[in-house]
Amino acid sequence: MDYDSDYDGILTNTDAQQEIAGIFDDEYIYSAGSLENYAKCPFSFFLRRIMHIDGIEEVETELTPMERGNAMHNILFKFFSQRHLQGLGRINKDQKQEALEALQKIAEDELGAFHFNGPSWNAYWNSLLGTTNRPGLLEAILNYEVNIHPDTLEPLMFELSFGLPVRPGECDTSSRTDTVDIDIPWEEEPSAIKLRGRIDRVDITSDNRAVVMDYKTGKVPTGPAICNGLVLQAPLYIEAIRNIFPDLDPISGAYYQVKSTNELGIKSKLGFKGDDNILNGIKSDSFPYTREEFQVLMNSLLEKIGRHIQDMRLGIFNPTREMECDQYRYCNYKHACRLDGLRNLIVASEDREASENGEGHQEKVVTEPATVLTEVVD
Numbered sequence: 001m002d003y004d005s006d007y008d009g010i011l012t013n014t015d016a017q018q019e020i021a022g023i024f025d026d027e028y029i030y031s032a033g034s035l036e037n038y039a040k041c042p043f044s045f046f047l048r049r050i051m052h053i054d055g056i057e058e059v060e061t062e063l064t065p066m067e068r069g070n071a072m073h074n075i076l077f078k079f080f081s082q083r084h085l086q087g088l089g090r091i092n093k094d095q096k097q098e099a100l101e102a103l104q105k106i107a108e109d110e111l112g113a114f115h116f117n118g119p120s121w122n123a124y125w126n127s128l129l130g131t132t133n134r135p136g137l138l139e140a141i142l143n144y145e146v147n148i149h150p151d152t153l154e155p156l157m158f159e160l161s162f163g164l165p166v167r168p169g170e171c172d173t174s175s176r177t178d179t180v181d182i183d184i185p186w187e188e189e190p191s192a193i194k195l196r197g198r199i200d201r202v203d204i205t206s207d208n209r210a211v212v213m214d215y216k217t218g219k220v221p222t223g224p225a226i227c228n229g230l231v232l233q234a235p236l237y238i239e240a241i242r243n244i245f246p247d248l249d250p251i252s253g254a255y256y257q258v259k260s261t262n263e264l265g266i267k268s269k270l271g272f273k274g275d276d277n278i279l280n281g282i283k284s285d286s287f288p289y290t291r292e293e294f295q296v297l298m299n300s301l302l303e304k305i306g307r308h309i310q311d312m313r314l315g316i317f318n319p320t321r322e323m324e325c326d327q328y329r330y331c332n333y334k335h336a337c338r339l340d341g342l343r344n345l346i347v348a349s350e351d352r353e354a355s356e357n358g359e360g361h362q363e364k365v366v367t368e369p370a371t372v373l374t375e376v377v378d
């Protein structure tokens with residue numbers, strides 16, 4: 001048994017299928033977030049991005065995780081872009097105190113726009129700005145920049161956006177309103193997709209190699225989640241940089257974790273090692289060693305994206321096929337989806353059997369009165 005009906009997010013009505021195929025035509029503009037949403041759970045993608053059904057919002061008495069993330073992004077954007085515009089490069093030890101005062105001032109202005117108070121707001125404020133006897137996260141970030149961030153890398157672009165409105169002072173000066181075409185390296189359709197997005201930060205070496213970074217105020221995705229195509233931002237943004245700046249050589253997609261004084265620093269999650277240890281000082285997952293192996297990995301991730309779009313066009317929006325849904329706790333749609341661990345267990349064991357019999361990919365035909373859907377089961 002598999003997800004096979006409209007109640008499972010598998011659209012079987014031909015009119016609905018045609019409409020869906022029309023939505024996701026070659027002109028549709030994707031974001032890394034929307035593609036990741038589909039990769040993790042097509043059903044929640046369908047409810048959220050096609051049906052536009054939102055969860056019920058709770059009244060917040062303090063910043064939500066998203067607002068905290070946005071506040072931190074704004075603080076770091078303003079701080080680093082102001083330094084860059086002033087012609088100041090990496091922060092050195094002698095500049096640290098002055099830089100800290102500038103950073104704290106920006107943070108006070110940013111957080112001052114919120115009108116919360118109470119113990120938990122005070123604790124959050126102190127965790128960022130510090131107290132007289134305890135340094136806060138902002139000072140820890142500066143210490144990291146001065147002492148650990150590799151001196152081979154220069155932070156040069158901040159909030160670089162593409163395919164989005166360009167508002168001076170809110171994004172990098174190299175931003176553009178045009179989308180970026182990302183090629184899918186295969187013989188099938190789509191051969192390319194249009195992407196919009198915003199890259200938090202790009203650090204560049206003196207010989208034009210680029211590390212593409214995303215700030216994270218929460219957990220950092222794991223290397224396997226990225227290499228298995230569940231988290232797609234790093235490969236998409238690497239390709240976007242390659243496309244927008246042909247002179248740059250993007251060698252890594254990394255996360256800059258700014259969660260707490262203990263969970264802080266750049267973690268490179270997708271890239272290759274190469275020979276010259278340019279990323280020394282940056283924590284990295286076990287990468288392919290050579291550029292060629294890295295390109296093979298990138299191509300396989302781009303193919304997965306192509307496969308997702310093919311499935312969207314066919315109207316396939318099933319709940320996750322994982323045995324357990326790792327988003328269940330926070331998912332607004334958990335009471336609407338028919339996630340069933342037992343069904344997934346059966347599908348997994350059928351797949352295992354097929355692979356043991358050397359059948360590889362299994363062509364599965366789901367029949368419905370109105371139409372026939374052909375679905376490739378991995």
Ligand code: SF4
Nearest residue numbers: 041319320325331337
């Ligand atoms: S609970 Fe999990 S499977 Fe169900 S809609 Fe949410 S993310 Fe998808």
